[in-house]
Amino acid sequence: xxxxxxxxxxxxxxxxxxxxILGSLLTLIIALSGGFWLADRAMRPVQTITQTARGxxxxxxxxxxxxxxxxxxxxxxxxxxxxxxxxQTAFERQRQFTADASHELRTPLTIVxxxxxxxxxxxxxxQEYQRALKVIQSENQFMIRMVNNLLAxxxxxxxxxxxxxxxxxxxxxxxxxxxxxxxxxxxxGVSLIVNDFPKVIVRGDYQYxxxxxxxxxxxxxxxxxxxxxxxxxxxxxRQDDTENQAWVRVSDNGPGIAPEHIPHLFDRFxxxxxxxxxxxxxxxxxxxxxxxxxxxxxxxxxxxQAHQGNIxxxxxxxxxxTFEVILPTIQSLIT
Numbered sequence: 001x002x003x004x005x006x007x008x009x010x011x012x013x014x015x016x017x018x019x020x021i022l023g024s025l026l027t028l029i030i031a032l033s034g035g036f037w038l039a040d041r042a043m044r045p046v047q048t049i050t051q052t053a054r055g056x057x058x059x060x061x062x063x064x065x066x067x068x069x070x071x072x073x074x075x076x077x078x079x080x081x082x083x084x085x086x087x088q089t090a091f092e093r094q095r096q097f098t099a100d101a102s103h104e105l106r107t108p109l110t111i112v113x114x115x116x117x118x119x120x121x122x123x124x125x126x127q128e129y130q131r132a133l134k135v136i137q138s139e140n141q142f143m144i145r146m147v148n149n150l151l152a153x154x155x156x157x158x159x160x161x162x163x164x165x166x167x168x169x170x171x172x173x174x175x176x177x178x179x180x181x182x183x184x185x186x187x188x189g190v191s192l193i194v195n196d197f198p199k200v201i202v203r204g205d206y207q208y209x210x211x212x213x214x215x216x217x218x219x220x221x222x223x224x225x226x227x228x229x230x231x232x233x234x235x236x237x238r239q240d241d242t243e244n245q246a247w248v249r250v251s252d253n254g255p256g257i258a259p260e261h262i263p264h265l266f267d268r269f270x271x272x273x274x275x276x277x278x279x280x281x282x283x284x285x286x287x288x289x290x291x292x293x294x295x296x297x298x299x300x301x302x303x304x305q306a307h308q309g310n311i312x313x314x315x316x317x318x319x320x321x322t323f324e325v326i327l328p329t330i331q332s333l334i335t
Contacts (some may be wrong), residue, residue, distance in 0.1 A: 045073040049080065061088035100269040101150055104294070108139035149295040153268065156302050163205040163306060167330060170246050171197035173206060174235055177213040181221060188225035193232040200237055200246045201330045204307045212303040215296035216250045216311075216323050223272075224254030224320070237329060244329040253320040262313055266301045269294040300325075 045067050052063050061084055067077035112135075119132040155161050178194060185192050202209075220231045234249045257265070257272055264270045271294050297311075304311045308328050315321035 045069075045077060049077060056084070061091060097268060100294075101146075104146060104269060105143060108143050111139050112136050146295070149299060152299060153295060153302075156299075156306075161208075161306070163208060165203050165205055167201055167203055168206055168209075170200045170202050170209070170248065170327070171235060173209045174213055174233065174248055177210050177217055178233060180210075180214055181217045184218065185221050185231065188221055189229050190221050190225055191230050193230060195232070195234050197235045198237070200235065202246050202307075202327050203330055204327065208303045209307065212300045212325065213248065213250075215300040216325070219296055220250050220252040220254075220321070220323070224252035246327045246329050248325045249322055250324075251320060251322040256317040256319055257313070257315040257321050258317060262315060265313055266297045266311070268298045270297075 045065075048065055048067065052065055056063055064081045064084060065077040066081070067074050115132045115135045119129055124132075152161075174197060175194075178192060182192060217231065217233070224231055230253050232249075232251045234251070235247065237244060237246050239245070261270075261272045265272070301311050304325055304327070309326050312324045312326065313321065314324075
């Protein structure tokens with residue numbers, strides 16, 4: 001009687017088990033190797049970000065990740081590169097700003113030192129002492145204006161300027177600025193020509209808008225004093241594709257501005273003709289040196305942009321320049 005027979009007389013089951021174990025081990029090894037390779041490849045951008053971040057210092061922000069791809073890490077790297085570019089621009093602007101401020105303040109400080117030393121070195125007449133004191137006073141006033149402008153720009157850059165907007169007549173603001181600058185124009189022999197102003201209601205800060213217009217008027221008076229001796233102020237409104245706009249034009253018939261200077265007019269400390277803005281103060285000079293700080297147009301542009309507006313420039317050599325302030329009217333802001 002047959003009770004049973006071996007199901008694996010040739011021992012194939014043992015070989016099958018061994019093959020399965022060996023195959024599983026090989027599969028596990030391959031999976032682990034592939035996993036480590038994929039993990040290393042996936043983490044490589046993170047290591048690049050870490051190494052680049054360690055290599056960045058406050059004096060060198062030029063390093064970039066330059067990671068290409070369409071995954072989340074590549075997007076993160078691109079965002080990091082954009083942030084570095086903004087930081088580098090800000091640091092370079094800050095360094096240039098500090099260097100320019102130091103340079104501009106060095107000149108009046110040197111003049112004050114020279115005049116004080118000259119007056120103290122030997123006995124001089126009362127008229128010579130008076131002239132030296134006038135020069136020192138003028139340079140002190142220049143430094144006060146510059147420091148005030150620097151503080152204003154620093155607050156503007158830091159977002160610490162608080163505007164107090166109200167509905168106001170732009171014509172009233174313009175007329176007040178003209179009245180403030182009228183004595184300066186008279187002393188320079190410049191005629192101010194004012195056309196009739198329509199009533200134009202804008203929303204803005206009365207003080208800052210007045211400062212913006214005063215800066216433009218002072219600039220026009222300064223650069224037309226020895227030439228056309230005439231500054232014209234006009235105001236009106238117009239309609240463009242999207243909004244109603246108020247505009248104020250300050251025009252002079254002075255020497256004009258060369259085309260290569262126009263893109264830089266609103267840069268801080270930029271002087272079209274430094275020799276005219278900082279006259280030399282010599283032994284025979286009877287008048288103290290006077291100058292602009294090179295910051296007025298920068299402040300004016302910031303104020304215009306803070307009121308959702310802008311300032312444009314048109315100029316022609318030998319014929320004069322026109323600065324136009326553009327602001328949205330109340331109707332545009334409501335709509």
